[in-house]
Amino acid sequence: MPVPLIDRIYEAAFVPEFWPSVLDDMAAMSGSVSGAVLVFSGIDQPPLYRTTDYTRASLHEFTTTERWRESRRAEALFKNIITGDFSSFQYLNDHMSAEQLAGDSVARSLRELGLEAQATTVIPLFSGEVVSFTFERRAGEGRHSAEALAMLDKTRPHLARSGLMAAKLRLERAEATVSALQAIGLPAAVLQKSGKVLATNILFDAAASLFLPRAFGRVALADAAAETLFRNAVEASAPHDRPVVRSIPVAASETTQACVVHILPLCRSAHDIFSSGDMLIAATAVGAHLQVPQASILTGLFDFSPAEVKLAIGLASGASVNDAAVQNGITVKTARTYLERLFAKTGTHRQSDLVALLKTASPLGF
Template identity: 40%
Template sequence: MSDLIELIYEAAFVPERWTHVLQKASKLSASASAQVFFFSETAPPRGMTLDNLRPLFDKFINGDMWKFSEGTQKMCAMQPASFVTVDDFLSAEELEHDPARVMLREVGIGAMACSAVAMPTGELATFVFQKWLKDGAFMPNEIEQLNLLRPHLARASLVSGRLRVERAEATTSALELMGLPAAVLSASGRMMAANSHLQRMDAALLPVAHGGLAIADRDANRLFQSAITQMRHETTAGSIPVPGIGDNSAFVVHLLPLRRAAHDIFGGADTLVLATPITPSALVPSATLLNALFDLTPTEARLATDLASGLTLVDSAARRGVTVKSARTYLERIFRKTGTRQQSQLVAMLKTVQPLVPPTPD
């Protein structure tokens, strides 16, 4: 699993590696094939696939079939924050007549698993895995294996989406191509390069002694420095919420390890720091954004949005059909993931992105 996670982060910068990621993840989940799609409001979909479905992939993505596929439209609307079996959300008639499913059945493809990553930039990355008809449905343990990969796929797809799946050959061009505030750090935490977008955030992201980088908010910086230290010893990643500072509105700092070819592309740097402004869009209007920002599980995200909308912990537990003890356990996990320490602090942080976290229906 650790080798696959390293490969995922390499694929963020070296698009041809996505094929290897999909191959290994397919083997892990006993899938026949796999794809990653990038959807946006302003451009046609794009993505990558394994070669065994490339002709169908090209037909699907280059024509209008994706617009008329009930499965595609439902998954984009639902934005499942964990991998789900697509068939569970389609009627028998939809399964029978969906043009994409008809095309896939003709080559022996049956069950499909899907998860969507709603990115703060307004884009949607969708990961799809398929089974051969003869192999039946996805087993719970296979879905679980995919869900273990999902947080890493989320961060890697954010970078791939910003780079428009084009390889950047030099550190400075790679950072500028992202269109987001970004810097690369050495293993010791020294800032080796930063783009102009990050340099303009000098009220929130500060240069410090020995060439390091810090966040102007105390709690966020505590998490940030701890994450940098941890990345020296293991292949990990993290997402840190930062409240509005000065003229900068609230944003999230992502730390991604640079391994393999990505390490070479960025001149031997070890960590990419990416500051993601929170940008509302019609494509990403719901609380599913919390999953992409902070790796919250669906249950944790629902609790967080309840609290942000004014419900008490007890009321949220009753609404969601869980015990208060379980809700407190979820809340402790949310504190760890969002860098907050108490409920009032969490709610204040969530309210900085209030348009994106409306109350969710029962």
């Protein structure tokens, strides 16, 4: 039986030599011929990357010569993170001027390879890095179908969690449990399916007000609403068991900063690297702000679909459900359906609580 794609996405986070085969399969499923994952630490240095065979030589040349300095894409990419234009798969060309495209070394490289339409999504991380996934089609084939983009968008929450680990490990292989947990640089622990803790790092041990010990070596979240979502995610340890929330918001308390706890299944080779553990949990902190949250941050922190993100931003801006529905061109009934999904994914039950939580969503490291 073929190994589910989502399992392989999580495996590649810790064993990055598997990214090319994962990207190849995602490319085939989306009508593309190539794909890549790139980790940017800033516009003043070339990105780290893993890619498929089709673009490997080109990306190697791009990152090891001065061609990366000639790219105008990073400039447009980082600028549009703020507006959240890439919280789903989009086309960067649509956000670049004719002048930028004319002088862009990436556009030139794509033309040299006989490629044209490039679908891109961007995942900004709390620590300042930006993870990007791209999928390219041959020149003359036109853009991806709406169905293909929807399929790619469906994988985005998994790509975001996997991208977080890939960036923290700098697209290097996790070699052993202890060193890998330290390298992640976040409060993190390895759990069995039963919830029993196998290993932790120093940052996890220091987060005693967030994680509570339970009988038989298990762990729980101190926040009651978050604990319900956390327990559901732990019990559904395989990513394809059933739809569950795997990025869980935890509200701020007197002793704990607002944060999001991520649950990453440890599949196949990653299972062996982490002492036969079944899942890794890691916490990323967020800061309390009064601004409207960015779409790209919401999709990076929570398992929101693009449509749910639009409604969430409308509500956080002060709009009623009816007004947000009008703004997004949907019916009030559909908006209420999205609102119920937002409640389920955040563990909230009232619109005021949801909005208060959403306004904590800005990147900030522990």
